[in-house]
Amino acid sequence: MPVIGCECAVCSSADPKDRRFRSSLLIRSDRQILIDSGPDLRAQALTFGVNHLDAVVYTHCHNDHVMGFDDLRRYCEMTGRKMPVYASQATLTMLQQVFPYAFDPTLKVSTYISAEPHVVDAGREFAIGGVSLRAINVPHGHTPTFGYIISGRAAYLPDCAALTEELAAALQNIPVLIIDGLREQPHPTHLHIAAAIDAARRVNAKQTYLTHLTHHVSHADRQRNLPDGITLAYDGLSIEL
Ligand SMILES: [Zn+2]
Ligand SMILES: [Zn+2]
C-alpha cells in the first residue's frame, strides 16, 4: 500500500502506518531469520537495516511472499555462503521452477543467489540456532500453506482462510498470535477482521496482531475500535518475546 492508481482515504493517508509493504517477519535471536521474502524485500531490508540473514523460511508460494527471493543474492554475496531456505516440498518445487539457477550448481554464476534447501514437514519442529520453529497446516485456497509457531511463544499465520480444529488445538494459549486480518468484508482465502478476532478468542491468545491488511483498513480508525488484546500490525513493528 498505497495501491497503484487508488485515491481512497487510506491510500492518500499521511499516517506512516497506512503505508505497508507486503507481509513478512524477521526473527532476531542468536540467528536472524526471515519468514517470507515478498516483492518488497529489497526496500524492506534497506528501510529496516536488515544487513544480515542466517536463513529464510517460507509460508507458501504465493507471489506476495516469495518474489523477493532473487534479492537474497546480496546476503550470499556478503558472506560467500549459501542461503539456507526452509519450506514445504511444494514451495521449494515452485522456487526451483522460477529460480533454477539458485538451486542448480551447473547454472551458478558467482553473484547469483545460491540456496541450500531444507524440506519442512507439517507438525515437525526444527531449529535454526536457538530458535525452534514448528510448521502448522493452514487453509488458504488451493495453495499448500504453513503457519509457524516460534519457540512456543508466538505464532505467525499471515495467510489463513479459517481456524480449523487442528489449528485451534496447535495455537491454544499462544502468548503472541500474528494472524491474517485482510479487511472488513469476508474473503474466500483470507480471514477478515471479525473472523480473526474470533479466532484469537478461540485460541485464548494473550496478545494478537492482525497483519496482511489491505487499503480497506485505516490503521488509526480501525485500531480505535478493536477489543483489548487486539492490535493492528504495522511496518517496523517490533515485538519482544
Ligand atoms: Zn486505496
Ligand atoms: Zn497467500
Ligand SMILES: [Zn+2]
Ligand atoms: Zn499473502
